Amino acid sequence: MKVEDGSTLSRADCRAKGGPPGFKMAIVGAAGGIGQPLAMLMKMNPLVSVLHLYDVVNAPGVTADISHMDTGCCGKLQLESALTGIDLVIILAGVLRKPGMTRDDLFNINAGIVRTICEGIAKACPKAIVNLISNPVNFTIPIAAEVFKKGDTCDPKQLLGVTMLDVVRENTFVVILGLDPREVDVPVVGGHAEVDVPVVKPPCSFTKEETEYLTNRIQNGGTEVVEATVGAGSATLSMAYTAVKFAYACLRGLREDAGVVECTFVASEVTELPFFATKVRLGRSGAKEIYQLGPLNEKIRLEKAKTELAASIQKGVSFIKK
Ligand SMILES: NC(=O)C1=CN([C@@H]2O[C@H](COP(=O)(O)OP(=O)(O)OC[C@H]3O[C@@H](n4cnc5c(N)ncnc54)[C@H](O)[C@@H]3O)[C@@H](O)[C@H]2O)C=CC1
Numbered sequence: 001m002k003v004e005d006g007s008t009l010s011r012a013d014c015r016a017k018g019g020p021p022g023f024k025m026a027i028v029g030a031a032g033g034i035g036q037p038l039a040m041l042m043k044m045n046p047l048v049s050v051l052h053l054y055d056v057v058n059a060p061g062v063t064a065d066i067s068h069m070d071t072g073c074c075g076k077l078q079l080e081s082a083l084t085g086i087d088l089v090i091i092l093a094g095v096l097r098k099p100g101m102t103r104d105d106l107f108n109i110n111a112g113i114v115r116t117i118c119e120g121i122a123k124a125c126p127k128a129i130v131n132l133i134s135n136p137v138n139f140t141i142p143i144a145a146e147v148f149k150k151g152d153t154c155d156p157k158q159l160l161g162v163t164m165l166d167v168v169r170e171n172t173f174v175v176i177l178g179l180d181p182r183e184v185d186v187p188v189v190g191g192h193a194e195v196d197v198p199v200v201k202p203p204c205s206f207t208k209e210e211t212e213y214l215t216n217r218i219q220n221g222g223t224e225v226v227e228a229t230v231g232a233g234s235a236t237l238s239m240a241y242t243a244v245k246f247a248y249a250c251l252r253g254l255r256e257d258a259g260v261v262e263c264t265f266v267a268s269e270v271t272e273l274p275f276f277a278t279k280v281r282l283g284r285s286g287a288k289e290i291y292q293l294g295p296l297n298e299k300i301r302l303e304k305a306k307t308e309l310a311a312s313i314q315k316g317v318s319f320i321k322k
Pocket residue numbers: 028029030031032033034035054055056057092093094095096097106110113116132133134135136137162163164165166192233234235236239
């Protein structure tokens with residue numbers, strides 16, 4: 001869309017002229033494997049009025065490319081200007097796994113990157129909802145939370161660790177078990193990947209073998225992709241798809257749509273841990289209501305996951321406090 005001086009007319013301008021409303025969104029790490037398809041898909045989303053793309057490499061290239069799509073958009077080259085006034089930030093920045101690596105091996109590099117970006121968010125858009133995807137999510141969420149605590153401006157419930165790929169995989173794998181994902185309620189709780197636990201809710205039930213199959217496939221789904229790409233990357237397109245789904249849910253929450261419920265790793269009182277992934281209801285300021293776990297058929301697996309999660313959370317918090 002063009003105005004007379006040749007500059008792009010964003011959907012925010014359209015809103016002022018009586019056009020469709022929308023939110024301002026930034027993607028940090030936008031030139032990477034996930035970032036590029038995610039940027040393209042978010043640019044097509046009618047709830048996004050302005051899209052800022054930031055990366056340390058090739059952000060101008062990606063911005064120029066998608067700016068030719070005939071929807072509103074602008075790129076920003078400085079982190080703080082990319083974040084100013086933003087309603088929803090997606091963080092993808094950092095490095096990814098190669099075969100033979102665990103997610104924890106990413107900690108040393110990604111911890112510092114996530115800290116810097118969150119310091120930028122605390123200054124430039126402290127009220128934004130943050131979707132944090134950079135791994136290891138079970139460590140980077142506590143890091144981000146500590147940064148925001150220092151700034152004292154952010155509500156902890158705005159910070160949402162994206163564990164939804166575990167749910168997307170679960171929906172995929174229950175079909176292999178011959179079930180319709182619309183008819184089973186299996187929230188994936190705990191944290192991301194090795195510490196997630198699919199919890200079957202009545203009236204649906206699985207056999208022991210089905211539960212084993214589902215849990216193993218979900219917990220190892222990321223490694224399955226890392227090995228299949230033979231070093232070329234980790235889950236990229238399925239993550240971009242998932243990031244769009246989760247961002248759309250957050251945008252609907254911002255718009256105060258009723259009944260928007262997803263699983264996310266968030267500050268929580270559901271267990272003794274300070275963060276835990278459960279179903280939450282999304283609203284204007286992120287996780288508006290955090291659902292209790294309810295009756296559980298997975299107590300032993302959950303206790304093991306909690307022990308591992310507690311260590312991840314401690315390591316993340318210590319990284320900022322040291
Ligand atoms: N939570 C989840 O379920 C999943 C998480 N991931 C994680 O998402 C992250 C991104 O994955 P990909 O896009 O595949 O990786 P990628 O390597 O293709 O892209 C990462 C991008 O981050 C940029 N970057 C690095 N440092 C930066 C900084 N300081 N500021 C801004 N940008 C910076 C790089 O230039 C690169 O373009 C990885 O940490 C990966 O492990 C991936 C899949 C699933």
